[in-house]
Amino acid sequence: MRLKDKVALISGSGSGIGEATAKRLAEEGAAVVVVDLNEEGAKRVAGEIRGRGFVAEAVRANVGNPAEVEAMIRFAVDKFGRLDILHNNAIRLYTGRVGEMSLDNWRKAVEIGLTSYWYATRCALEVMVRQRKGAIINTGSVSGLAGDYGLGAYNAIKAGVINLTRTTAIEYARKGIRCNAVCPGAILTPPILKSRQALPDLARNTEAAIPMGRYGEPVEIANVVLFLASDEASYVNGTCIVADGGLTAHTGIPSVAGSGPDW
Numbered sequence: 001m002r003l004k005d006k007v008a009l010i011s012g013s014g015s016g017i018g019e020a021t022a023k024r025l026a027e028e029g030a031a032v033v034v035v036d037l038n039e040e041g042a043k044r045v046a047g048e049i050r051g052r053g054f055v056a057e058a059v060r061a062n063v064g065n066p067a068e069v070e071a072m073i074r075f076a077v078d079k080f081g082r083l084d085i086l087h088n089n090a091i092r093l094y095t096g097r098v099g100e101m102s103l104d105n106w107r108k109a110v111e112i113g114l115t116s117y118w119y120a121t122r123c124a125l126e127v128m129v130r131q132r133k134g135a136i137i138n139t140g141s142v143s144g145l146a147g148d149y150g151l152g153a154y155n156a157i158k159a160g161v162i163n164l165t166r167t168t169a170i171e172y173a174r175k176g177i178r179c180n181a182v183c184p185g186a187i188l189t190p191p192i193l194k195s196r197q198a199l200p201d202l203a204r205n206t207e208a209a210i211p212m213g214r215y216g217e218p219v220e221i222a223n224v225v226l227f228l229a230s231d232e233a234s235y236v237n238g239t240c241i242v243a244d245g246g247l248t249a250h251t252g253i254p255s256v257a258g259s260g261p262d263w
């Protein structure tokens with residue numbers, strides 16, 4: 001049990017990467033608070049975890065609402081007496097070219113994908129600083145490391161999440177708190193599965209661009225979060241672990257092998 005006696009709160013854990021993380025952390029001994037805007041999803045995941053004999057509670061919260069963020073952190077502390085792990089992970093994805101996106105969608109993207117990560121971090125720090133121990137993990141993305149066509153708002157918030165991670169790490173390192181990010185590539189979560197069905201050409205091109213030739217599974221990201229949350233990562237701070245099947249190791253230029261004489 002790598003997380004025995006620890007308490008973890010995971011936002012957006014009624015589906016996808018958050019769901020897989022809640023389940024992995026619970027399997028390793030953590031009591032988990034499964035937070036999601038979708039109450040049904042949160043209850044399903046917490047129920048499945050409890051059904052396997054582990055500890056979980058479901059909380060419906062909109063992380064875009066500061067009062068609900070305060071309440072979810074308070075819930076974890078009231079219920080389990082402490083908070084050791086915060087995983088900021090929820091997202092609302094808005095697509096659109098930089099020159100065409102609406103101001104309203106930009107603001108909503110930033111509110112859920114970046115401001116809420118900062119505010120939940122701020123609330124959790126109050127508890128973790130008192131404990132003189134804690135691990136905060138933010139879900140970044142390879143889309144925070146480079147640009148994507150049609151994902152300008154997402155690129156901006158994920159880059160912001162990665163740098164928020166670094167600042168949190170350096171400011172609180174001497175108070176016993178570590179903060180790291182995981183940067184997934186293309187992972188088969190429900191929204192990606194849906195788009196794979198609707199846009200098979202895009203899916204084929206995505207797979208072709210990934211050196212490993214396949215999408216990742218949510219548990220392959222959950223395992224990275226588990227490591228970052230555990231004491232095995234005791235000297236890992238302010239970093240961002242990329243888990244993308246090799247996608248960002250490639251410049252994007254097609255192979256020149258066998259294309260002719262050397263220059």
Ligand SMILES: NC(=O)c1ccc[n+]([C@@H]2O[C@H](COP(=O)([O-])OP(=O)(O)OC[C@H]3O[C@@H](n4cnc5c(N)ncnc54)[C@H](O)[C@@H]3O)[C@@H](O)[C@H]2O)c1
Nearest residue numbers: 012015016017036037062063089090091141184186187189
């Ligand atoms: N799937 C991928 O390919 C991929 C790649 C890189 C990064 N990510 C990141 O992983 C994280 C999880 O994405 P996913 O693919 O598992 O998506 P998902 O849709 O399966 O899960 C996201 C969850 O967040 C919840 N949510 C949305 N708005 C919320 C709010 N305001 N308050 C609380 N919960 C809210 C949704 O209800 C949903 O259950 C995101 O941060 C995403 O950017 C995903």
